[in-house]
Amino acid sequence: MAGRPRDERARNAILRRAADIASKDGLEGLSIGRLAADLGVSKSGLFGYFGSKEELQLATIRAATGVYLGEVVHPALTVPPGLGRVWQLCDRWLSYSERRVFPGGCFFFTVTAEFDARPGRVRDTVAAAGLEWNRLVASTVDDARRLGELAEDTEPDQLAFELIAFMETANAVSLLHDAPVAYQRARSAIRRCLRAAATDAATPPWPDPAAQTRAEGER
Amino acid sequence: MAGRPRDERARNAILRRAADIASKDGLEGLSIGRLAADLGVSKSGLFGYFGSKEELQLATIRAATGVYLGEVVHPALTVPPGLGRVWQLCDRWLSYSERRVFPGGCFFFTVTAEFDARPGRVRDTVAAAGLEWNRLVASTVDDARRLGELAEDTEPDQLAFELIAFMETANAVSLLHDAPVAYQRARSAIRRCLRAAATDAATPPWPDPAAQTRAEGER
């Protein structure tokens, strides 16, 4: 069985599966033979799509970026700038990790840790994606500051560092210890962090945890 | 060089090198052939020390634990319990990461991210080490609370989560972007976090950053 048809659709299916595997076993643990067997196609047929393993790795990163944008960034950008958007960005990220959109947790966490000390094109691509995410969070924080919802002297890069730290650590801890409580920890920490930097003019965009607990108890 | 008595020293040398490699390329990227070539010994000779690759991985984790204890935990335990010890623990950890005691940054960060979604003995060992570190930080925080240096209603597990988040993220960011500024970010965040939880009775154990900047400027 061979032929022409929509190589685009097949390619996307390959890459989605590749991202799933890489989120668990890393981009080196992602082998062409296993991926092909997993999808029921031949090694060489799959190989033809990419031409080299490194190209497959780079394409997988691009595909995962698309998923990430759709799951986290774009939804958060539908709410107006300000503290609410900052919270949405964090909450969406935690939800994306918690729901195991990738079975091994955040794809980029796994791949970043794998390549952060290994020079090459893969590392450069991952680093660029990380930098962009960092800039997005920081500029979203800065928007809130300029809108008067965060204190004037808030440092966007510093606050972005802290928010990202909570998110990534929640991902790591929940995976390693199978402990969903890590996501609660992260949400608490983020709330406290944002509340400490918020001005009196701002109205908190996050649900009241006490009210939430009460509501769940009433069911 | 063969013979009897020296096997302990040689074994330690092997494991120290193995931990260095694994901190960069992970415990799977650590191959017996490359490690042997690196040390100038034969594959099979090295293999005989451990009997299997998994056993080598486990022994490497134990060896790295020893380094970690010597570099971070034991020095911090020389200062009396309280806020000062909490700060020492964090500062020593950041220094251990920043000085690249392992060339790929914190050994446990790399290995944890590698195995957190891969069941097996290696994962269990790494998870146990992580849990112990977590407990150490939390109980050190709790000591400070009971001594009246942190607010009575401080939650040790929550604060430990936040402190660890800053440390690990500093490690990751500094590696990925070659950005030592991440360590400053972490120290700032930790200071702010501890200051927010500290009581008036406590005297801050960290150096005044402004004074430090001044001192450096005067050189």
Added chain:
DNA sequence: CATCCAAGCACGAACGTTCGTGCCGAAAAA
């Protein structure tokens, strides 16, 4: 003290498997 033995260790070679990668032919699309 001299000698020999048994054991421990490291070595080179080779095992079978899997890796990434090319080549080529068949079949489907144009």
Added chain:
DNA sequence: TTTTTCGGCACGAACGTTCGTGCTTGGATG
């Protein structure tokens, strides 16, 4: 037909692992 695409096959290298063989050496033997 021509073009494109994919499967079968084979390659060299590297993987973890096993095996047989010497060398080194501590301790028992004479």
